[in-house]
Amino acid sequence: MNKLSLRTFTLLQTATSVGLAALARAVTGVRPIWSGCQPSDRQRIYFANHTSHGDFILLSACLSERERATTHAVAAAEYWRKSRLRRFIAEDMLSSVLISRQWTSPEENPISVMLSVLDRGHSLIIFPEGTRNMSDELLPFRSGLYNLSMARPEVELIPCWIENMSRVLPKGQFLPVPLLCRVVFGAPVAVAPGEERRAFLERARAELLALNPRPHRDE
Amino acid sequence: MRHEISILIIGLFVVLTTASATAAVLSARAPKPLSATLTNLTQRINAWWVMVALMTVAFFFGRYGMTILFALISFAALREFVTLTHSRRSDHWVLLGMFGIVIPVQYWLVWTAWYGLFVIFIPVYCFLLMPAITALHGDTERFLERVSAQQWAIMIAVYCVSHVPALLTLNVPGFEGRNLLLVAFLIIVVQGSDVLQYIFGKLFGKHRFSPKVSPSKTWEGLIGGLAASSLLGALLAFITPFSPLQASAVAFVACTMGFLGGLVASAIKRDQGVKNWGHLIEGHGGMLDRTDSLVFAAPIFFHLVRYFWTV
Numbered sequence: 001m002n003k004l005s006l007r008t009f010t011l012l013q014t015a016t017s018v019g020l021a022a023l024a025r026a027v028t029g030v031r032p033i034w035s036g037c038q039p040s041d042r043q044r045i046y047f048a049n050h051t052s053h054g055d056f057i058l059l060s061a062c063l064s065e066r067e068r069a070t071t072h073a074v075a076a077a078e079y080w081r082k083s084r085l086r087r088f089i090a091e092d093m094l095s096s097v098l099i100s101r102q103w104t105s106p107e108e109n110p111i112s113v114m115l116s117v118l119d120r121g122h123s124l125i126i127f128p129e130g131t132r133n134m135s136d137e138l139l140p141f142r143s144g145l146y147n148l149s150m151a152r153p154e155v156e157l158i159p160c161w162i163e164n165m166s167r168v169l170p171k172g173q174f175l176p177v178p179l180l181c182r183v184v185f186g187a188p189v190a191v192a193p194g195e196e197r198r199a200f201l202e203r204a205r206a207e208l209l210a211l212n213p214r215p216h217r218d219e
Numbered sequence: 220m221r222h223e224i225s226i227l228i229i230g231l232f233v234v235l236t237t238a239s240a241t242a243a244v245l246s247a248r249a250p251k252p253l254s255a256t257l258t259n260l261t262q263r264i265n266a267w268w269v270m271v272a273l274m275t276v277a278f279f280f281g282r283y284g285m286t287i288l289f290a291l292i293s294f295a296a297l298r299e300f301v302t303l304t305h306s307r308r309s310d311h312w313v314l315l316g317m318f319g320i321v322i323p324v325q326y327w328l329v330w331t332a333w334y335g336l337f338v339i340f341i342p343v344y345c346f347l348l349m350p351a352i353t354a355l356h357g358d359t360e361r362f363l364e365r366v367s368a369q370q371w372a373i374m375i376a377v378y379c380v381s382h383v384p385a386l387l388t389l390n391v392p393g394f395e396g397r398n399l400l401l402v403a404f405l406i407i408v409v410q411g412s413d414v415l416q417y418i419f420g421k422l423f424g425k426h427r428f429s430p431k432v433s434p435s436k437t438w439e440g441l442i443g444g445l446a447a448s449s450l451l452g453a454l455l456a457f458i459t460p461f462s463p464l465q466a467s468a469v470a471f472v473a474c475t476m477g478f479l480g481g482l483v484a485s486a487i488k489r490d491q492g493v494k495n496w497g498h499l500i501e502g503h504g505g506m507l508d509r510t511d512s513l514v515f516a517a518p519i520f521f522h523l524v525r526y527f528w529t530v
Contacts, residue, residue, distance in 0.1 A: 029298070031498060134308075170308045177314040178294070180302040180497055214492070 016093040017068050021061040024054070028168055028181035032062035035211065036187030037158055039064060043123055044156045046071070047145055048183075049138055049208060050127035051166035054176065056096075058162055059125055062183045071123040072097045074114060076131075097124065111147050118152050128204070132171045138209055141201040149191045149200075159186040159204065161211035184211040220397045223458045224278070227403055231271050238264045256421075262502025270500070270509070274406070278399060282330075285384040285402060290326040294318065295506035296376035296514075299496040303487075304368035309358035313349055313369060321345055321373050325381050332388035341378040346370060375514055376507070382517035389521075391528045394460040401524065404459050404466075405473060408452050409516045410509075412474035413481070415451075416444030433485035441478060448474045460528055469523060473516040480515025484508070 024030050032039075048059055056073035063071060077098040080090035090096045097117050099110035106112065114124060126148075128141035149157055161184040169176045189204050209215075242261045249257055277284035301314060321341065328337040350366040386401045394401075420440025428436040452470020456463040484507060488494065497505025507514075 029497070029499070164302065166308075167306060167314075170311055173311055175315055175319075177301070177311060178298050178318055179314075180298060 012093060013095050014069070017060070018065070020057045021068070024057050024061040027176050027178045028054075028058065028164070030058050030061050030181045030183060033182055033184045033213070035184055037156075037185055039067070041067065042156055043118065043121060043154075044071075044158050045118075045123065045145070045148060046125045046158050046160050046185075047128050047204070047208065048125065048160040048162050049133065050129050050131070051133050051162075052169040052171065053132075054165050054169040055127065055162050056094075056125050058165055058181055059160055059183055062185075067123065070121070071125060072117055073125040074099060074127070076101060078102070110144060111151070114144070114148060115151055118148070118155060123155075124148075128201075133166075134171055138205060141205050143197060143201065145204055146191065146197045146200050153190070156188040157190065157204070158188055159208040159211055160184065161186070161208060161213070163213065182213065184213060186211045220400065223397075223400055224403075227407070227458065228275060231407075235264065235268055235271060238267070259502050266500050266502050278403070281399065282384075282387050285387060285399070286326055286330050289380055289384045290322060292506060292510060293322050293326070293377045293380045295497075295499060296380060296510060297322065297372055299499075299505045299507050300372040300376050301368075303491045303493065303496065304372065305361060305364060306368070307358060307360060307365065309356040310353065310365060310369070312356075313352050316349070316352075317369065317373055317377075322377055325377050326384070329381050329385050329388065334388065337381075337385060341373055345373060379514040379518050380510065382521040383513065386521055386524070389525055389529050391460045391524065392530055394528075400458040401460075404452075404455055405517065405520050406513065407455065408448055408470045409473055409477045409512050411451050412444050412448035412470075412477055413512050415447045416440040416478070419443030419447070429482065432482055432489060436478075436482070436485075445471060445474055445478070469520065472523065473520045474512075476516040476519050477512030480511045480513070483515070484511035 046059060048055060056075075060068050060071060060073070073094065073096045075090055075096045075098055077100040080086050080096065080098050090098060097113060099113050100108050103109055114126075117124060126144060128145045129139040130142045131139075133139050145157065148155070162181070163183070164179050164181045167177065168179050168181060186207055189207050191200050195203075242257070242264050246253055246257055246261060273288070277288040280287075297317060301317070306314060325337070325340060328340060349369055353362065353366055353369075383402060383405065386405065387398045389398060389401070391398070391401075416436075417440065419442075420435065420437045423439040423443065424437030426438045427434060428438055428441055449467040449471040452473075453463040453467035455470075456466035459466055459469075461469060484496075488496065495504030496507035499506050500509055503509050
């Protein structure tokens with residue numbers, strides 16, 4: 001890419017990021033609750049519950065402008081590479097990291113794709129349930145979180161509970177209902193020495209669930 | 220009308236300056252770190268400056284300003300109400316309609332002064348059509364609870380609130396072109412009553428009015444606040460079509476309704492397990508925390524004026 005198009009490119013991404021953050025605030029009045037950690041420039045992997053396309057917009061709206069520029073959402077390539085428009089939105093406008101579920105060549109391996117982003121010093125937003133969840137329960141986590149943490153133990157894993165987004169923009173809808181949302185940022189989770197994959201994933205899931213500020217509201 | 224507005228603005232400025240000065244003196248004398256009450260007091264007063272400034276600006280834009288301002292207040296209030304109550308995925312279109320159709324239509328009816336439809340659009344048409352849409356979606360899980368919450372949400376946040384700018388559509392003989400002052404009277408008296416109840420409660424409050432619903436409300440606060448705001452109403456008679464006695468009676472009714480509005484809002488919050496409706500206004504909570512009294516007072520005030528003073 002030449003210099004000029006690179007400039008337009010970053011300009012597009014900055015404009016998108018500022019615009020979406022402003023939109024998220026106007027519609028949902030989103031407020032970050034830093035309950036277990038503080039905003040920081042440290043390299044992090046934010047992992048969150050996933051019910052809506054709006055999730056990562058809401059989460060990144062809670063980060064500073066500078067952090068947002070180096071924080072990328074991880075999304076499914078199968079969905080976001082389906083059409084040119086989706087690809088443009090995901091890769092060019094939102095600078096998402098796309099990973100394939102059915103990968104063949106080693107360079108498509110999701111873990112190596114995500115690691116290459118971490119090795120640039122950037123942060124990630126991942127949704128370890130692996131899909132937008134339509135049920136009321138938090139789904140079991142996929143292994144990516146464990147593998148990333150084992151490969152890069154120095155990167156903080158921050159659980160983030162995104163509230164209400166399933167009501168604002170449920171799967172299959174494209175017009176958001178304006179409801180107030182909060183994102184609760186918890187204390188970093190790390191793989192304990194000798195901790196097994198399943199045990200760690202279950203513990204990380206429990207830590208995320210524990211952040212829900214109103215767990216009984218819909219029972 | 221300019222004369223009255225100048226007096227109001229100067230009066231509010233003096234009151235707020237006195238409040239800020241008092242809070243500053245109290246904070247300077249109090250032991251550090253400051254108590255939660257004192258910190259909250261300063262936040263509340265600062266927020267009042269902003270709210271009074273916004274209202275003043277809206278006032279200068281007259282009917283446009285009032286209608287738009289209260290449509291926005293309805294939006295913020297409705298968002299807080301709906302956030303707090305239970306809804307399901309199948310409610311998506313009904314919820315969207317509440318924001319995208321009910322608010323614009325209701326305020327358009329205010330704007331065009333179409334009284335006949337303004338009073339029945341929500342309690343008749345929305346009341347019947349919204350549950351019909353929900354039923355057509357076929358999701359019966361907690362049906363009555365969901366549709367009731369939706370009805371309450373638009374009644375409180377849209378219907379009741381819209382009665383404030385609707386005061387501009389009333390035709391009071393001998394008071395033509397000055398209806399903005401009716402809006403000012405209602406807001407100053409009702410919000411003033413909230414503040415006066417707070418002050419009387421903090422200074423003399425001993426006997427809880429309803430410990431189960433709202434532990435902060437006391438008999439002393441209620442009686443002192445209502446008496447003082449009725450007096451405030453009489454003092455403001457010069458901006459209204461009322462005599463001083465009538466003004467204090469109307470203020471008394473409006474402020475009693477306002478008190479009951481606060482009580483009902485507290486009951487809903489308690490039922491839903493939250494302390495505040497939201498965080499929009501620093502020190503006060505959400506939009507509904509600030510407007511719960513106005514919500515109950517506005518329709519009654521509107522109909523009192525309409526029945527006794529219009530032709």
